[in-house]
Amino acid sequence: xxxxxxxxxxxxxxxxxxxxxxxxxxxxxxxxxxxxxxxxxxxxxxxxxxxxxxxxxxxxxxxxxxxxxxxxxxxxxxxxxxxxxxxxxxxxxxxxxxxxxxxxxxxxxxxxxxxxxxxxxxxxxxxxxxxxxxxxxxxxxxxxxxxxxxxxxxxxxxxxxxxxxxxxxxxxxxxxxxxxxxxxxxxxxxxxxxxxxxxxxxxxxxxxxxxxxxxxxxxxxxxxxxxxxxxxxxxxxxxxxxxxxxxxxxxxxxxxxxxxxxxxxxxxxxxxxxxxxxxxxxxxxxxxxxxxxxxxxxxxxxxxxxxxxxxxxxxxxxxxxxxxxxxxxxxxxxxxxxxxxxxxxxxxxxxxxxxxxxxxxxxxxxxxxxxxxxxxxxxxxxxxxxxxxxxxxxxxxxxxxxxxxxxxxxxxxxxxxxxxxxxxxxxxxxxxxxxxxxxxxxxxxxxxxxxxxxxxxxxxxxxxxxxxxxx
Numbered sequence: 364x365x366x367x368x369x370x371x372x373x374x375x376x377x378x379x380x381x382x383x384x385x386x387x388x389x390x391x392x393x394x395x396x397x398x399x400x401x402x403x404x405x406x407x408x409x410x411x412x413x414x415x416x417x418x419x420x421x422x423x424x425x426x427x428x429x430x431x432x433x434x435x436x437x438x439x440x441x442x443x444x445x446x447x448x449x450x451x452x453x454x455x456x457x458x459x460x461x462x463x464x465x466x467x468x469x470x471x472x473x474x475x476x477x478x479x480x481x482x483x484x485x486x487x488x489x490x491x492x493x494x495x496x497x498x499x500x501x502x503x504x505x506x507x508x509x510x511x512x513x514x515x516x517x518x519x520x521x522x523x524x525x526x527x528x529x530x531x532x533x534x535x536x537x538x539x540x541x542x543x544x545x546x547x548x549x550x551x552x553x554x555x556x557x558x559x560x561x562x563x564x565x566x567x568x569x570x571x572x573x574x575x576x577x578x579x580x581x582x583x584x585x586x587x588x589x590x591x592x593x594x595x596x597x598x599x600x601x602x603x604x605x606x607x608x609x610x611x612x613x614x615x616x617x618x619x620x621x622x623x624x625x626x627x628x629x630x631x632x633x634x635x636x637x638x639x640x641x642x643x644x645x646x647x648x649x650x651x652x653x654x655x656x657x658x659x660x661x662x663x664x665x666x667x668x669x670x671x672x673x674x675x676x677x678x679x680x681x682x683x684x685x686x687x688x689x690x691x692x693x694x695x696x697x698x699x700x701x702x703x704x705x706x707x708x709x710x711x712x713x714x715x716x717x718x719x720x721x722x723x724x725x726x727x728x729x730x731x732x733x734x735x736x737x738x739x740x741x742x743x744x745x746x747x748x749x750x751x752x753x754x755x756x757x758x759x760x761x762x763x764x765x766x767x768x769x770x771x772x773x774x775x776x777x778x779x780x781x782x783x784x785x786x787x788x789x790x791x792x793x794x795x796x797x798x799x800x801x802x803x804x805x806x807x808x809x810x811x812x813x814x815x816x817x818x819x820x821x822x823x824x825x826x827x828x829x830x831x832x833x834x
Contacts, residue, residue, distance in 0.1 A: 416772075416805075416806060416807045416808020416809065417735070417736070417771055417772025417806055417808075417834070418736055418737060418738040418770070418771030418772060418806045418807050418808075419675075419680070419736045419737065419807075420675035420678075420679065420680050420681065420682075420736070420737050420738070420807075421523065421675075421680065421681045421682075421737070421738040421739075421740060421771065421803060421806070421807060422668070422671045422672065422675060422681075422682050422683075422684065422724065422737065422738070422739050422740070423519065423520075423681065423682070423683040423684065423740045423742055424668065424684050424686050424717075424720070424721060424724075424739070424740070424741050424742070425496075425497075425547075425683060425684065425685050425686060425742045425743065426686050426687060426699045426717065426741070426742070426743040427493070427547045427685050427686065427687040427688075427689070427691075427698055427699060427743075427744070428489070428687050428691060428698035428699030428700035428701070428743075428744075429489065429492070429699055429700060429743055429744050429745045429746060429747060429759060429760070429764075430699040430713075430743045430746070430747070430764075431448075431699070431701065431705060431709065431746060431747035431757050432480070432746040432747070432763065432764045432765040432782070432786055433446070433447070433448060433746075433747070433749060433757075433786045434448055434450050434463055434465075434705070434706070434709055434747075434757075435462065435463045435465075435466060435709075435714070435765070436462055436463075436478050436480065436765035436766075436767060437478075437480045437765045437782055437786055438450065438451075438452035438461060438462065438463055439749075439784065439785055439786055440452050440461075441784070442749070442784060442785045442786075443785075445750055445751050446749045446750060446751070446785045446786070448705070448706060448751055448757075449706040450463050450464055450465060450706065450709075450710070451464050452464065453467065453470055454470070455470040455471070455473030455474075456470065456471050456472065456473045456474045456776075457473045457474050457775075457776040457777075460473050460478070460776070460778060462478070463714070465709060465710045465714040465715070465718065466714060466717075466718045467718065468718045468719060468721070468722030468723075469718050469721055469722050471722065472721075472722050472725045472726070472769070473775075473776060474775050474776045475725055475729075475734065475769040475770065475773075475775040475776075476767050476768070476769050476775055476776070476777075477767065477768045477769065477773045477774060477775060477777050477778075477779060477833040478765060478766075478767045478777070478778045478779070479765060479766050479767065479768070479778075479779045479780055479794065479799075479831065479833075480763075480765045480778060480779070480780050480781055480782050480789075481763070481779070481780025481781060481782060481789035481790070481791060481792050481793050481794055482763070482764050482765065482766055482780075482789075482794055482795065482796070482799065483761060483762055483763050483764070483788065483789055483793060483794075483795060484501075484745070484761050484795050484796055485505055485761060486501075486502055486505045486506070486744075486745070486761055487505070487506050487745070487759050487760075487761055488505070488506050488507065488508070488759070489549045489553065489691060489700070489744055489759075490502075490508050490549055490550070490551075490553045490554055491504055491505055491506065491507070491508075491554075492744035492745045492759075492761055493547060493553050493554070493555060493744040494515070494516075494553070494554045494555035495555075495744075495795075495796045496742050496743070496744050496796045496799070497518045497519055497555035497556060497742075498515070498516035498517065498518060498519065498522075498555045498559070498796075498800075499516075499519065499796050499797045499799070499800030499801075499826050499828065500516045500796075500797070500827075502554070502555075508549075508550055508551060508554075509554065510551070511551075511552055511553075511554045511555075511556075511557065513559060513560055513562065513818065514559070514560060515554050515555060515557075515559040515560065516555065516559050516560070516823075517557070517558050517559035517560065517561045517565060517815075518540075518555050518556050518557060518558070518559070518567065518683070519681065519683070519800060519803065520539075520540030520541070520542065520567045520680075520681040520682070520683055521539075521540060521557065521558040521559065521561055521565040521566065521567065522561075522815065522825055523540060523680050523681040523803075523804075523807065523809065524539040524540045524565055524680060524681070525561055525565055525815055526804070526807075526809040526813055526815075526825065527680045527807075527809075529813075530808075530809070539565065539567070539568065539679070540565075540567045540568070540679065540680065540681045540682065540683075541567055541568045541569075541570050541671070541674055541679055541682045541683070542556065542567040542568070542569050542570070542682075542683045542684075542685065543569075543570050543571060543572070543667040543670060543671060543682065543683070543684045543685070544570070544571035544572065544575075544582075544585050544663050544667045544684075544685070544689075545569065545571060545582045545583055545584060545585035545586075545685065545689040546569065546582075546583045546584060546585075546685075546689055547685055547687075547689055547690075548582075548583045548689055548690040548691070549690065549691040552583060560817035560818060560821075560823070561815065561817065561818070562818050567683065568586065569584065569585060569586035570585075570586045570646075570670070571585040571586055571663070571667070572648055572663070572666040572667055572669075572670045573648070574648065574661075574666055575660075575661060575662050575663040575664075575665060575666030575667070576661055576662040576663060577662075577663050578662075578663060578664075578687060578688035578689075578696065578697035578698070579688065579696055579697040579712070580688030580689075580690065580692050580695060580696015580697050580698065581688065581689070581690040581692040581696060582688055582689030582690055583689050583690055585689075645673055645674060645676075645677040646670070646673070646674075648666060648669060648670060648673070650673075651669065651673075655669075655727065656669065658719075658723045658726075658727070659719065659720055659723040659724070659727075660716055660719040660720055660723070662716045662720075664684070664686050664716040664717060664719075664720045665716060665719055665720040665723065667684045667686075667720075668684055668720040668721070668723070668724045669723075669724075669727075671684050671724075672724060672727060672728065672737075675737055676731075676733065680807070681807075684720075686716070686717050686720070687699055687713070697712045697713060698713070699713055699743065701713075701747065701756050701757060702752070702754065702756040702757070702758055703752075703754035703755065703756040704754065704755055704756060705747070705751070705755060705756040705757050706755065707755075721739075721741065724739060725739065725769055725770070728770060734769070734770040735770060735771070735772065736770075736771065737770050737771055738768065738769075738770050738771025738772070738773065738803065738806045738807065739768070739769045739770050739771070740766070740767070740768055740799075740803060741766055741767040741768075742766050742799070743764060743766065745759055745760055745761040745764050746760045746761070746762075746763055746764030746765065746786070747759070747760050748760045749785045749786045749787050762787060762788050763782045763783075763786055763787060763788050763789055765782075766799060768802065768833060771806045771807075772806050772834050773806065773833055773834060774833060774834055777833065779792060779794075779831055779832075779833050780792035780793065780794060794828075794831060795828065796828070797826055797827050797828025797829075798828035798829050798830070798831055799828070799831075800826045800828055801826050801828035801829055801830040801831075802828075802830045802831045802833065804825065804826060804830075805830035805834075806834070809825070810825070811825055811826035811827075811828065811830065812824055812825065812826070813825045
């Protein structure tokens with residue numbers, strides 16, 4: 364047990380009441396397991412559709428950096444040249460709906476899409492705007508950063524996990540939530556990506572596929588899953604998991620009561636997970652045919668989207684894929700923060716993998732007969748300015764932006780809402796992040812007005828928006 368003792372001493376907080384940070388928690392594991400590995404056992408149980416919900420699961424594709432609505436979902440071909448930009452619109456599989464020429468694969472899937480062109484909010488900075496879209500709640504600061512904390516609202520995946528757990532009544536069987544392939548950051552890790560006031564137990568598992576060309580630029584921490592026992596640990600030793608857990612507990616409480624409970628439960632579940640081959644299979648992209656993997660693209664966006672499909676198929680209710688380099692890094696990486704050289708960056712670096720991964724995911728789900736039960740959502744933190752700046756870029760613009768939905772009971776082949784003639788503001792059916800969240804919860808059979816309780820027992824209403832009538 365010397366190894367276990369060393370592990371526990373290595374991250375013991377300076378005093379008994381000190382919180383265990385997630386980055387330190389990742390070091391814990393009586394068998395050298397990371398927390399991301401521990402929580403992955405949730406994929407071993409298929410999640411049932413909740414009563415009233417048409418979708419069993421949800422995959423969110425998040426365009427980090429703020430994707431230009433005029434150059435993707437909401438082109439303005441009749442606007443002046445300094446507004447419409449360099450891209451032309453193309454027809455889609457639905458008469459009367461056009462999108463950017465650099466989303467040709469998604470254009471062929473428009474009959475599955477509900478494009479929303481009238482979203483807006485008031486937060487012009489990346490982290491505050493991302494927080495609003497990831498949590499569905501207004502940030503405490505509109506145009507400045509604040510340190511992520513346990514007083515923040517939980518992210519969409521964490522709230523979904525908590526709601527599924529409560530409604531299904533199986534606290535130890537339901538999957539939780541995953542985020543791929545790494546955290547988002549801009550001047551520090553972006554807020555709204557964890558379990559917030561729900562606590563450490565509801566943090567998404569951070570996971571990165573083992574293959575796929577990475578985005579250029581800087582990305583913060585990422586997770587990997589290695590479901591093989593450490594050298595020298597065989598099945599017989601794994602079968603003694605309860606004795607091992609008892610040894611862990613003998614070291615006493617190493618954080619708050621809730622953190623200690625999460626650690627105890629995680630260790631037990633991790634050992635069970637290692638003994639179940641079906642769990643390991645959920646993370647193994649080699650199980651997929653080479654042609655299918657190629658259809659998603661040999662890049663981190665495509666392989667993350669494929670892994671998201673496998674995780675939801677295995678029973679995880681919500682997986683978020685961040686479709687860009689993780690750290691905005693002064694706007695020089697492969698992300699959608701295109702203050703400069705917007706058109707070249709979009710058509711060469713950002714839109715091809717985004718388009719390929721998105722279209723492949725929809726077609727894959729359709730062929731498997733799972734599109735009706737899997738909600739796919741394309742989110743971002745805000746749009747870009749209608750007017751092109753002197754550096755051939757577009758700047759932050761929360762006044763109006765576009766998102767899209769598909770599957771999970773969504774009626775495809777439609778556009779909801781309308782922006783004005785230059786994409787400056789909603790002209791019809793304006794909506795906000797809370798309404799997007801209500802739409803997602805409604806599709807999953809979750810009451811948007813469900814009350815969740817924070818770590819101190821205080822009640823919080825899940826969402827104060829209204830579901831969009833797009834089903």
